[in-house]
Amino acid sequence: MKKIEAIIRKTKFEDVKESLLEADIEWFSYYDVRGVGKTRQARIYRGVAYDTSSIERTLISIIVRDKNVEKTVNAILKAAQTGEVGDGRIFVIPIEDAVRIRTGERGDIALYNAEQEK
Secondary structure, three states, X not given: OEEEEEEEEHHHHHHHHHHHHHOOXXXXXXXXXXXXXXXXXXXXEOOEEEEOOEEEEEEEEEEEOHHHHHHHHHHHHHHHOOOOOOOEEEEEEEOOOOEOXXXXXXXXXXXXXXXXXO
């Protein structure tokens, strides 16, 4: 099992969500986050300078079975990429175990319903 965390532009969230659903990734969490990027610049709007080093982004967190890692990463890449600085990052992190609270099932079976397996 792997945890995939993607930090993406807020404006690309709906595109990424649709891309993940098309890839049969139906469960994930997301959070509005702020971060500091490498680029430092001030934008001027109506005569007032704004510091743009603090960036608003969306963090998507997904736990998937090993066989679904590549299709999940590719779905995010396809939908989130603009080719400009600030598109974000994807992190793939190993997960040791998962437990379904309702049934006590452990391992990757806790991530999906076996009776729905295709």
